[in-house]
Amino acid sequence: MSTRTAVVTGASSGIGEATARHLASQGCHVYIGARRIDRLRKLADEIGGTALELDVTSEDSVRAFTDAIPRVDVLVNNAGGAKGLAPVAEADLDDWRWMWETNVLGTLRVTKALLPKLIDSGDGLIVTITSVAAFHAYDNGSGYTSAKHAQAVLHRTLRGELLGKPVRLTEIAPGAVETEFSLVRFDGDQERADQVYAGIDPLVAQDIAEIVGFVASRPPHVNLDQIIVAPRDQAAPGRFARRG
Numbered sequence: 001m002s003t004r005t006a007v008v009t010g011a012s013s014g015i016g017e018a019t020a021r022h023l024a025s026q027g028c029h030v031y032i033g034a035r036r037i038d039r040l041r042k043l044a045d046e047i048g049g050t051a052l053e054l055d056v057t058s059e060d061s062v063r064a065f066t067d068a069i070p071r072v073d074v075l076v077n078n079a080g081g082a083k084g085l086a087p088v089a090e091a092d093l094d095d096w097r098w099m100w101e102t103n104v105l106g107t108l109r110v111t112k113a114l115l116p117k118l119i120d121s122g123d124g125l126i127v128t129i130t131s132v133a134a135f136h137a138y139d140n141g142s143g144y145t146s147a148k149h150a151q152a153v154l155h156r157t158l159r160g161e162l163l164g165k166p167v168r169l170t171e172i173a174p175g176a177v178e179t180e181f182s183l184v185r186f187d188g189d190q191e192r193a194d195q196v197y198a199g200i201d202p203l204v205a206q207d208i209a210e211i212v213g214f215v216a217s218r219p220p221h222v223n224l225d226q227i228i229v230a231p232r233d234q235a236a237p238g239r240f241a242r243r244g
């Protein structure tokens, strides 16, 4: 059997980087995309993958990225994130645009472009990294929770639309994972980012990567629809058992 090909968006850091490493360790050739190409090149050298610059908010960039990939067995829609925490009354429209463009339209652009190749593979798999924010609303988080709900509904809709086609769909919805996520959300404020994980044992990127690896190694008739995973210390967004 030929080597399976995986595509991971947002692979320059966090969950995407760990997932690319893990899928490569399972024998996949991994195409990795993100804007920070220097980081991707280093990772590609390490895992024997292919680094390609990708900005999921740009039609041209997504076209160049997806055109460069000849075959796709596994697509991991991971690129995304949050910007800011603000009540609706003070919503920053630019932050909302960033979150919707990256999480929602980014997932749509990449998935739409790669669907024919996923179908042609004869056993395609689409994994989308949504969030517990795709299941809950929380105060000051509406830009992110609404984007993650929309991204999740796009993904869940495909499950029905692709029935009868050889493509499986899995949504993975993590709670708190310690990555660069909070650093990005708080515009590089490391102290504020650290507070998110203070006094808890958060998930780490490798935890999610191993779940993607498990999903990708099930036989073709098994579709894991949704996986919600949180640290033991987290019952819901914003509901933590913190020590100290």
Ligand SMILES: NC(=O)c1ccc[n+]([C@@H]2O[C@H](COP(=O)([O-])OP(=O)(O)OC[C@H]3O[C@@H](n4cnc5c(N)ncnc54)[C@H](OP(=O)(O)O)[C@@H]3O)[C@@H](O)[C@H]2O)c1
Pocket: 009, 010, 011, 012, 013, 014, 015, 016, 033, 034, 035, 036, 037, 054, 055, 056, 057, 078, 079, 080, 081, 082, 102, 103, 129, 130, 131, 132, 173, 174, 175, 176, 177, 178, 179, 180, 181, 182, 184
């Ligand atoms: N960490 C958490 O607690 C958590 C919980 C639930 C869900 N998630 C979701 O998990 C996914 C990965 O996040 P993470 O925690 O690993 O955060 P991260 O460390 O900040 O990684 C985010 C990745 O997305 C990429 N990205 C951002 N904008 C992009 C764009 N326009 N085009 C292409 N790539 C872009 C970044 O690469 P470049 O900046 O180099 O482009 C980076 O590789 C996100 O969808 C996030 O919403 C995270």
